[in-house]
Amino acid sequence: MAQLTYRNAVAHGIAQEMRRDPNLVMLGEDIAGAGGVFKTTVGLLDEFGPDRVRDTPISEQAILGAAMGAAMTGVPVIAEIMFSDFIAVCFDLLANEIAKSRYMTAGQVSLPIVVRTANGGGSRFGAQHSQSVENWVMMIPGLKVVAPSTPLDVVGLMAASVRDPDPVVFLEHKSLMADKQDVPDGEIVDDLGVARVVREGSDCTIAALALMVPRALEAANRLEDQGISAEVIDVRSLVPLDTQTILGSVTKTSRLFTVEENPRLCGWGAEIASIVTDEVFWDLDGPVVRITTPHIPLPAAEALEDMAIPSVDLIAETITKRMG
Amino acid sequence: MTSTRARDEGLYDYAHREPRLPAPENRGNDRLDIPIDTRLEMYEAQQLLRQFEKRAYDLFMQNLVKGTSHLSLGQEAIAAGFARAQREGDYTFATYRGHAHTLARGADPGAVLAELLGRENGILKGKGGSMHLTSVEHGMMGSYAIIGAHLTIANGAAWSAQMRGSGQVAVCFFGDGTTNIGAFHEALNMAAIWALPVVFVCENNLWMEYTPIDLITAVPNPAADRAGAYGLERIIVDGNDADAVYETAVRVIDRARRGDGPSLVEAHTYREQGHSRADPAKYRPPAEVEAWKARDPIPMYHERLLRLGVPEGDLSTIQQDVARRVDDATEFAKGGAHPGEEHLMSDVWADGGSAWRN
Structure with a gap:
């Protein structure tokens, strides 16, 4: 058992998989010599050498293209896109090439790729380095999408993503990097497509992702004091999506709140709201409510960014009001 | 300037521009040291690509090929020359104008044609279509x-070959228009710094889509004139001469296989038709079209083989054999069923399915 930070868990999970599979390689900007701008890849160059841990130019298309070409010819790859906002620079590779090639070639091409990227706000970086882009990638058929909220999940879901034969976008939250957790020794492998009930409750269900999970938990503790028993689900994996865990919880509690860091329109919670109203509508006692960042670019100033991203206060207040 | 005034002044009147004629550089000739059997194989390959593309066009006119298709008529020598210089196991990457490259690597013409017709016996079961032809085998x-x-x-494929020490070389074909997009420059830089075993081949057919490439590119030779920026040799070849293409291909592929890094080749050629099926290509100067038709790669190569002593009858036999293969391919394609619903929802994931939720 060792205590790991979220950022250390990234390197821990990658190292576990690179030891297991000598063919696995990784590439990205500043990942080798510098150990990553978020220090998530520290130590990997020393252990695995420059042939397997490669620094690249600032060329996001070339990074994802290299990952795709290597993967389709038998070399599994972990590619880092430094900030998830930069996915916009290489969206063609992700959305048009990596996501679609297996289908377009009737299964001739296999693409074992993990695209790791630092996602989310809270760092006062402004509108181009703070976005939560999970909905950008979730909407593309052919991509799997995971977003861990704890160090242990980082390790386990990293292993699951690497071992998955399909392309996975792995979203590491910038504001969780310093979080700590005890992580057991030995190999840790999780499963994609499994949500987790992180707090049991009976009055309402809160579905949250990544940074929104600890905030939802804290909000649930406050709600308890007000006599509202909230069940909190860490969605963890957007594609595949564990709808059964969510539907099961909603059937029990009869209310659903989603807590999303992404801007309002087309957030993942909208899809879950649609599924819930479609499939367990008669089990609901009230409307499905989405708590999201407003539909604005994220501002830089501390005061403004904190107003924008759902806070514990906002979550608790919204639920209190809508449950009332 | 308003668009009306621009038109009045003839700025967009490409059909009355000076014709751009074939570059004199690096042309093939009878004396190149290429075995006659190799030349006959390239002749056969060019015949196959030509006859296949003409058949694809005919089937489009019969409304059997849907959507769009981008033909390689006039550009066959590049595909034939490079494919002959590649080894089994080498990789080919092509654009949406990829019928010729797919056939040149040995894919079955029937399965390729069936793909164009959207049939279940297509090489991609009808799921990819003309612009995504692939044959990993x-x-x-x-x-x-x-x-x-x-x-x-x-x-990436070249990087993988390099890591595996497999000796494979990746050859990547693209058009002149590609030289003005960012990915071109990102790719060349990365290939150069990693000394990747990859050969980039610009098929410069002088037209982006509907716009002359020289009007929208900072240098006269869109690929070759930029090679120096990546520390690469400036290579131009007559893309309408299979021997010239082959000789260059052998040289740059060997270089890549030896571990000496990438090359960028600019092959000058001409699209004998429009950009795609929807394009009658009336924007081209007639003299330009005529000059390039006079350099049609297949009659030129035919004449060379006769000069080198190949009997006309041998060439006719090749032509007729190819014609039979294209006829057979047509029958195979037309006989295919339309793909059923089981193909709609398959092959999104490695497990064969498309489920995104439980």
Whole structure:
């Protein structure tokens, strides 16, 4: 058992998989010599050498293209896109090439790729380095999408993503990097497509992702004091999506709140709201409510960014009001 | 300037521009040291590509080929020359104008034609279509329809070959228009710094889509004149001469296989038809079209083989054999069923399915 930070868990999970599979390689900007701008890849160059841990130019298309070409010819790859906002620079590779090639070639091409990227706000970086882009990638058929909220999940879901034969976008939250957790020794492998009930409750269900999970938990503790028993689900994996865990919880509690860091329109919670109203509508006692960042670019100033991203206060207040 | 005034002044009147004629550089000739059997194979390959593309056009006119298709008529020598210089196991990456490259690597013409017809016996079961032809078993790693991306993907295949020490070389074909998109430059830089075993081949057919490439590019030779920026040799070859293409291909592929890094080749050629099926290509100067038709790669090569002593009858036999193969391919394609619903929802994931939730 060792205590790991979220950022250390990234390197821990990658190292576990690179030891297991000598063919696995990784590439990205500043990942080798510098150990990553978020220090998530520290130590990997020393252990695995420059042939397997490669620094690249600032060329996001070339990074994802290299990952795709290597993967389709038998070399599994972990590619880092430094900030998830930069996915916009290489969206063609992700959305048009990596996501679609297996289908377009009737299964001739296999693409074992993990695209790791630092996602989310809270760092006062402004509108181009703070976005939560999970909905950008979730909407593309052919991509799997995971977003861990704890160090242990980082390790386990990293292993699951690497071992998955399909392309996975792995979203590491910038504001969780310093979080700590005890992580057991030995190999840790999780499963994609499994949500987790992180707090049991009976009055309402809160579905949250990544940074929104600890905030939802804290909000649930406050709600308890007000006599509202909230069940909190860490969605963890957007594609595949564990709808059964969510539907099961909603059937029990009869209310659903989603807590999303992404801007309002087309957030993942909208899809879950649609599924819930479609499939367990008669089990609901009230409307499905989405708590999201407003539909604005994220501002830089501390005061403004904190107003924008759902806070514990906002979550608790919204639920209190809508449950009332 | 308003668009009306621009038109009045003839700025967009490309049909009355000076014709751009074939460059004199690096042309093939009878004396190149290429075995006659190799030349006959390239002749046969060019015949197959030509007759196949003409058949594809006919089937389009009969409304059997749907959507769009981008033909390689006039550009066959490049595909034939490079494919002959590649080894089994080498990789090919092509654009949406990829029928010729797919066939040149040995994919079955019937399965390719069936794909154009959207049939279940198509090489992609009808799921990819004309612009995405792929035959991994032949090293044909895909046809890519978004300009630029596949240069970076070819790098990845070359990187993989380099890591595995397999000796494979990736050859990546693209058009002149591709040289102005960012991915082209990202790919060349990465290939150069990693000394990847990859050969980039610009098929410069002088027309982006409907715009002359020289009007929208900072240098006269869109690929070759930029090679120096990446520390690469400036290579131009007559893309209408299979021997010239082959000789250059052998040289740059050997270089890549030896571990000496990438090359960028600019092959000058001409699209004998429009950009795609919808394009009658009336914007081209008639003198330009005529000059290039006079340099049609197949009659030129035919004449060379006669000069080298190949009997006319041998060439006729090749032509007729190819014609039979194309007829057979047509029958095979037309006989295919339309794909059923089981193909609609398959092959999104490695497990064969498309489930995104439980």
